Amino acid sequence: METRPLGDTGHESTVMTFGAIALNWLEQEGANQLVEHVLDYGVNHFDVAPEYGDAELKLGPKLRQHREEIFLGCKTQERTYEGAWRKLERSLNRLGVDKIDLYQVHGLEYDEELDSITGDDGALAAFREAKEQGLIDHIGLTSHGDPGLILDALDRVDDLNSVMFPLNPVVAGKDGDEYDYEAVLARAEEKDVGTLGIKAFAGGSWPPTDELPEADRPFANWYRPVTAPDEIRERFDFAAARGLTSVISAGDPKLVTMILEAAAEYDGMEEAAQRSLIERVRHDDSPVPEQLHH
């Protein structure tokens, strides 16, 4: 599988990152099998979070067995120094490892949060101490929210190594600043910050829960995913061709193999074909930048 430099970290990430939330929906044995399956395709970048149910615990056994092959991203929604330290220690314990390669501020949404994390008593102070102590190697940030806020974060946090944000053709077809994740991509490239794409496979929002209760959704994704192999491939190719370092797989285990196949076969996408895809879906709705992970 193609690899790309993750900003200036020195790590070459595979063009697909495994979103380990998928493990939350499996029993331990199935989780082990899925991790082996993902590794068989050569994927070397995994991403997990304490908010993903039992995913940290279920990733643990295979992560420890294959620690050298896996670049591990984890994250925290804590915004304070104390909170971030507590969550980092908890994640290290649950994962059963000594170090997290990329520790990220999870789900930044509001300007005040950026003020909090960058403050003296903010989460980033804890991140930096943890880095000095060798508990984490690199610092990242994730957001489903306003691209302007991510741009601000890129300007204000000069030791950011990666940013994670939505990128898909529905959003790429829209003009408003609130959809302008392409600007984030450009700024990150300029600053040699790695870029991780989420919601590449979003087909739209789920119907309201009174119409379709969460338990009855056919896929364990925040959003309604595209599901046919050719659509998955198209979406993967699009996200990878826009210049992201790596595209994160969808949350439902049923989709993971199709995404692995697409990533393994990825060999670029012409600009005219990217525009074709944008044009085809540009009247669709998008779950971006709607907030969905709470």
Place this chain on the structure above:
Amino acid sequence: MDVPKTVATALGDRPVAGKRCLEAGAGAGNATAGLLANGAERVYAVTTDREHARTTRRRVGDGGDGGGDTDGDGNGDSDGDNGAVGDRLAVLEADLRSVPLADYSVDLITAHGLCNVLEPATLSAIAEEFARVAAPGAHLVVDDYDPLPDGAAVRGLFAVENAASELSLGRPALTFYPAAFLRRFFAGHGWEFERERTLLEPVPWTESHVSAHADRAVSMAAEGPEETGDALAAEARRLASEIGSESTGRMYGLAFRLPD
């Protein structure tokens, strides 16, 4: 209103800011939106179709009938930082074979998806008007579709639409001109060719495109002789439901300039 990436790409390397522009065949106002977003001083959006004129005013203009928005994205205006659109946009209901604009009065002309709805005689008359209204050094942007490849399902639907149109109006509804053809054709009207680029490949003929063409075929078939008309209408409906949507063919963008 979101400017389609095809329009943005076609206009991306053209000097639009501060120019007097003619969108020839306004359609849904897509090129007009692109011209305004790129800072055109004034855009004359010309169409013979009253519904298209209304749509363009509504989607692109800031007056119209209440600023509604067919995109459903709640973003009915697109005037950006370039001042009120109302001062810069004139939607004219007029025939492109006699454009109500003075000689040498426009700096840039866009024909975005126009030529394929013109049969050769009309195309020829319109090209003469372009040459008349264009100022020395003016630019021309022609975006259109190559003939569809053999085996494309939508070809069958367009064939039915053309048959219905021939029966009711005596001319085809659609003519797909190869890029090389239009390149030589406009060169013959004095335009110097500058570049060609591929805007879409493949072209997404979405379900709404396909059903709009089927509807058009059905309504024209209704004007034809009863038995033939009915058969064409039924065939158009059958093809539309069979095709659903298809991605095939190529949309190209040509750019020309008049000598100073």
